[in-house]
Amino acid sequence: MKEQTNIPTGKVERAGRFVSTGFKVGTNYLKHYTRKLMDPSVSKEQLHADNAEDIYDTLSNLKGSALKVAQMLSMDKGMLPKAYTERFALSQYSAPPLSGPLVVNTFVKTLGKTPTELYDQFEMQARNAASIGQVHKAVKWNKELAVKIQYPGVANSVKSDLRIVKPFAIRIVGMNEVDMDKYFDEIEGKLLEETDYKLELQRSMEVSAQCAPIANLVFPVYYPALSSERIITMDWLSGYHLKEFLERNPSQEVRDKIGQALWDFYQFQVHALKKVHADPHPGNFLMRDDGTVAVFDFGCIKEIPEDFYVNYFLLTNKEVLKDEARRKEIYTNLEMIHPSDTEKEIIFFSGLFQQMINLLTLPFTVAEFDFGDESYFTEIYAYMDYLYNLKEVRDSKVARGSRHSLYINRTYFGLYSILSDLKAKIITSEERIKSMMQTLHAEKV
Structure with a gap:
């Protein structure tokens, strides 16, 4: 490249x-x-x-x-x-990687030394390059290391780029500007956090330690002394990105093990930590033939406010949603419907949201779920396309949905997408989540 x-x-x-x-x-x-x-x-x-x-x-x-x-x-x-x-x-x-001189310049500016002075070996050509930074392979202390380097000017251009x-x-997308204003504020805040590599390093070590007991997950060790505001050094992890992994034709058992590990990883963060690795794209995971999955890149962490958490997960409770008054209250708390809505608008949008919620929360309402069921995702995409083309939705003058829902929804859509590609069949029951949290809590004690 x-x-x-x-x-x-x-x-x-x-x-x-x-x-x-x-x-x-x-x-x-x-x-x-x-x-x-x-x-x-x-x-x-x-x-x-x-x-x-x-x-x-x-x-x-x-x-x-x-x-x-x-x-x-x-x-x-x-x-x-x-x-x-x-x-x-x-x-x-x-993405196209940076050239060697720019890489060396970043080291000298932030750590005071060149890569060859800091590591026993350093590959000048990047192994991977994404949106915020790129990854190089290095060796020190007889360990293979991954060195993540942030592109120059990224932090200073967040606000102007988004405008x-x-x-x-x-x-x-076809979204009204009022929606974009609301959600772009949330995006801007998260992107500014992602450009703060010192914050990412701290979060990476904390969340990795908290989630380490979850079965079949692997996390790197991080090295603060070899890290800076624009560089993070961690263990080099082996494995395959999703597309490469699937080309190896893994068994269903292995697919299910990885799928279960990812499901447990996200449920534990959301329900126990009230904060979540909100960047679940395939580039942040390495999958292995033994059914384990390596997780890294904790730059995007969404902290979940308690009131939003309570209302959001009430959407998975069918019995609660049967109460029309309670359902209206929850929808209002989540900004899905607004106090300024007419009765006609409340009925219209409540009906749309209820059908969407029934679809998206289905895995939470059953003991096991087969994410390889293509008809399920076909139905979701068809309904989203239907919503996208509804005149009433496109002409709505208000943004529907809390700003907090942006990254939480993104997290679950990303997770669902990976599980769908894996065609994983996993345990999704509420009892598993509670049992896992109790077990991990007991291990800490």
């Missing part, structure tokens, strides 16, 4: 790249409508493919927040046309 020798860091230069990309997208639309005049049967597939390529090429070279938004969108299957999700998925671990990328997101 071709390396980058520089990254635009100035606001004007980065904005200029977006403007030029906007012109390309406009040209793609012009080409599409010209083809449509010649042949009315022409679909939008080529338009989506052209736009996805042009937008991704710009974002992948700018790195940072803009590329992170693309990564987030790639996880929301059903929200975007397939061409976008496939192209944007490259941001998970296959620039918002119009693209509005156009691609």
Whole structure:
């Protein structure tokens, strides 16, 4: 893969790249409508493919927040046309890496020494490159290490990048600007945290230690002395990213073990820690033939407020939701319906949300769930597409859903997506969650 020798860091230069990309997208639309005049049967597939390529090429070279938004969108299957999700998925671990001189410069600026002075061996060519940083392999103390290096200018460009990328997101997703304003504030806060590698290092060590007793999970050891505000050094972990792992044709037993480990990992964080690794894309996991899975990259941690937690998980309680007054109260607390809604709007949106909740919470309401059931996900995506095209939803003047739901929903969508690709059949009962929490608590005591 071709390396980058520089990254635009100035606001004007980065904005200029977006403007030029906007012109390309406009040209793609012009080409599409010209083809449509010649042949009315022409679909939008080529338009989506052209736009996805042009937008991704710009974002992948700018790195940072803009590329992170693309990564987030790639996880929301059903929200975007397939061409976008496939192209944007490259941001998970296959963005163009930085060149050697930029890497060395980062070490000298933040740790005062070059990589060859700090490690016994250091591979100058990155093994993986994503949205916020890239990973190199090194050796020290006869240990293989992974060294994560943040791209220059990422932290300083978060606010300006999000302002620039918002119009693209509005156009691609079709969401009203009022929704984008509400959720982009949440995104901005999380992205600023992700650029703070000292905070990530602290969280990585804390959450890894808390979740270490969960069966079939593997976490790296972290090395603060070899880390800085833009560098994190940890153990090098072996394994395969999801796509590579599935190409090895793992047995159903192994798929189920990994799926169960991931399910337990997320349930324990949400219910016991009230904070969660909210970046569950395949680039953050390495899967192994023995049914274990390595977990890393704790840059994006969503802390869950107690009142939101209580109301959010009441949505999985069918008996509670049978009470119309109680259901309305929960929907209001979660900002799914608003005090300003008319009675007609309350009935309309409550009905839409209830059907969606019935679908999305199904795994929580049964003892076991088969995430390999393609009909389940087909039904979810079809319903999301139905919602997306409803005039009443698109014309809604208020953002529906708490800002806290953005990253929690993202976490579960990402988890569901991985479990679906694994075709894992796992235990999802409430009793398992309670039992696991009791066991882990007893081990700590």
